[in-house]
Amino acid sequence: MNTFVWLVRREFWENRAIWIMPAVIGIVLMLAALFGRVHLDFPVVTPDQNRVVGGTVLFAFGVIFFLVMSIYSSWYLLDCLYADRKDRSILFWKSLPITDTATVLAKLFTGLIAIPAVYFAAADATTLLVSFILSVRTPSTLGAALWQPDLWLQLQALWTYLIITTAIWYLPFAGWLLLVSAYARRAVMLLSVAVPLALYLLERWFFGTHVVGSAISERAVGYAPHAFRDMSGHAGWVTTIIDNNAITAPRSVWQLLDPAAFLASGATWAGVLVGALFILGAVQLRLRRAEA
């Protein structure tokens, strides 16, 4: 356990972008809130209006962090096992009593849990500061909307739920990136895309089927339908008029999260199995490859 903590710490030493990038985003958003033009001349009065406006603003900041995090985390997973073969420092790490399984799992954990957690913390800190700035600058509209304890609790729950469920759902993608990272002698990015693309095209030309293609696309877009309740009928949503526009939004995050269905779905566990196989492959390659 102690070893694992140090292995993750080591990833933070090597990849300082893990915390520098969210810090920069936070500072930029804060400067924008401080000096940008905030122009809200419509009244936000009713509890429903407060809820929708507050929720939109608070979650919008989270979305920015989450998108950047997804891209960075993918890049991290693709690079992490390749980087130390490229600079040959793998020979230093392998001279220490650390199993290759522990190394690969520490990198997987960093990419899927630790990096998202850092972005989550940065998003929270930024949202708090920005909310403070905005509510001081526009007390009539955002003064009350941004300070609803229930909304903040929902924000924490959503982030935690997102981190855990995306880590499980996208395990095959993460495993694939690690496998390429452990295998490639160069051009990791190209290889990670070229292999599935080639499989897709070969399958189409020779068999006329789309198994690979649909497996990948269903995995890519299937997350939200599996992890969140289907609310297409807008049952239980709230509609309110803001600035002469009717806006419909979920009443709360709680009604959206659907952990029981997510964990009961065969697709979830099929993905875990494929991901686990890719990760096993990455460990086997890590055992054998000492050089790029």
Next chain:
Amino acid sequence: MTALIEARELSKQYGKQVALDRVNFTVETGRIVGLIGPNGAGKTSALRAILGLTSYQGQLRVLGREPFSNRAALMRDACFIADVAVMPPWIRVDQAIDFVAAIHPRFRRERAADLLAKTQIGGNRRIRELSKGMKTQVHLALTMAIDAKLLVLDEPTLGLDILARRSFYDALVNDYMDETRTIVITTHQVEEVENLLTDVVFIDRGRIALDCSIEDIAARYAAVAVTEDRAAAAREAAPFYERRTLGKTVLYFENPDVARLKALGEVSTPSVADLFVAKLSRSAA
């Protein structure tokens, strides 16, 4: 004496290319063994197998363990420097010490600090900022602070200047080596390590060309320098190699009849470097 490393019929292939061809050797505790061969002879393949970095065919036991499936456990008792430039460039010296101290049960932090204090390399420096000689000093300080039974060095001084090389080997012999430790060094710069070795293993094209202790070289090999007129007589004594120098011919013999050679010319024990050239030139012929 117990064998620290025991290889039986050790082979390694990369595709069709045979790097090691059914090699047998043992290394005993307390020895400093030079694994010497030309580039591409199979030295590095042998070391990679010993360190558990690659799979192989045949039997191999290092500190009683099968290395490939037990690398992490093996690295508690063994450590290695696989050429000097493998410290991660981004790490700070104090981070490297913290990390190894946390991970390695046999790492002695004070010793690493003592060794580094002599070098005037600050703990806040990153490896990428250091010269090649300084990187070596850091890596060596980290490694020498580990109480390992086996230390493996693969071309440890490649790319270092003469001062850095000399201080590297001095530190190794004076501050590190004792009777409980064993060192295996590969190099193709034979002269440099000649004086510190207790044993030599010559390796050439995947085969062992010689496996011998330094004491035994004197008993098993002789070189005799003869003048031109006696060269023919000397050749009758079945030398395995000869070369010409300054009007004399030097002939090399295995298990020599020293009395007979003394009658022909000046007999000496060949240096490791000379023996290396003699042995490997013959096999090239």
